Amino acid sequence: MTHVTVPARAAxxxxxxxxxxxxxTDLHGNQAxxxxxxxxxDTAVRYSAPDTVQAQGGIFLTxxxxxxxxxxxxxxxxxxxxxxxxxxxxxxxxxxxxxxxxGHHTWSQHACVENFLAExxxxxxxxxxxxxxxxxxxxxxxEKDGTLGIVDGISAPGLRLTLRAERDVIVLxxxxxxxxxxxxxxxxxxxxxxxxxxA
Numbered sequence: 001m002t003h004v005t006v007p008a009r010a011a012x013x014x015x016x017x018x019x020x021x022x023x024x025t026d027l028h029g030n031q032a033x034x035x036x037x038x039x040x041x042d043t044a045v046r047y048s049a050p051d052t053v054q055a056q057g058g059i060f061l062t063x064x065x066x067x068x069x070x071x072x073x074x075x076x077x078x079x080x081x082x083x084x085x086x087x088x089x090x091x092x093x094x095x096x097x098x099x100x101x102x103g104h105h106t107w108s109q110h111a112c113v114e115n116f117l118a119e120x121x122x123x124x125x126x127x128x129x130x131x132x133x134x135x136x137x138x139x140x141x142x143e144k145d146g147t148l149g150i151v152d153g154i155s156a157p158g159l160r161l162t163l164r165a166e167r168d169v170i171v172l173x174x175x176x177x178x179x180x181x182x183x184x185x186x187x188x189x190x191x192x193x194x195x196x197x198x199a
Contacts, residue, residue, distance in 0.1 A: 002195040008188040009177035011115035013122070015040050016165040019198030021079065023162045024136055028189035030153035032138040032176040034112040036120075036131065037067060037075050040168040043125060045069045049088050049132040059142065061086040061134065067163070070131075075169055080162040083155050087135040089142070115174035123170055135176075136161060164199075 005027070006012040016022050024033055039045035051068035053059050061067075063081045066074045116130055137155040177188050 001197065002193075004193045006173065006175045006191050006193055008175060008190055009115075010175050011119035012173040012175065012193055013119045014171055014193070014195060015168060016076075016163075016171055016195055017168050017198075018165055020165050021162050021194075021196040021199075022076075022165070022171060023160050023192075023194040023196065025158065025160045025192040025194070026083075026137050026155045027157065027191055029155050029157040029159070030137070031155070031189050031191055032153070033136040033191055034116070034174040034176050035134040035136055036116060036172040038123070038125070038129075038170040038172075039069065039075065040170050043123065043129065043170065045071055045073070046129070046131055047075060047134070048072075049134075053088055059088050061088060066166075067134070074166040076163040076165050078161060079164050080160070082159040083137060083161065085139075085154065086161070087138040087140040088132075089140060091132060091135075112174035112176055115177070116172055119172050119174075125172075138176075 002014070004012065014022075026033075037047045046069060047067055048070040051070060051072050052061075052066070055068050055072070056065050061078060062084050063078055065078045067076045069075050113130065116133075117127060120126070120129060137153055139153045173193065175188065175191050
């Protein structure tokens with residue numbers, strides 16, 4: 001078993017082998033964890049939000065949800081979830097989106113896209129390889145008119161979710177550094193990543 005605490009605002013990655021589990025623990029509560037997953041043998045095969053949403057019949061992820069690739073094949077399955085709802089549409093914060101949403105004074109703030117680029121470089125991944133991501137623990141309700149909001153989280157300290165790898169995958173994580181909206185309670189905190197042996 002491998003257990004790592006990922007500091008606030010930091011990036012993390014790992015290769016998770018077929019059948020192994022990855023447990024993400026929200027140590028302090030209300031911490032968004034931006035997440036991408038790629039086939040370790042062919043990174044052109046990667047998480048696809050449209051395929052995943054279509055396969056689940058909805059935009060929120062929870063126990064039983066299968067993370068689908070752009071070839072409509074399973075990458076990982078959520079096997080346990082103590083929160084009940086996770087976001088597929090909110091995307092990753094970037095210096096550009098921060099500037100657009102919150103003002104030019106936020107330009108220098110660290111963001112998830114920078115974390116993904118820095119961490120992905122070690123696997124030969126670049127900007128063209130970034131796709132729409134999952135936001136574990138982020139609360140993005142959708143109104144009847146289609147309006148999205150980023151509001152206070154529904155997680156709490158110590159709550160966990162577990163995924164099983166359906167093939168060897170590369171997981172990229174940005175422990176979200178956002179401080180301009182409530183996705184991290186305006187105070188980013190550490191999370192834990194635990195890789196477990198196949199059942």
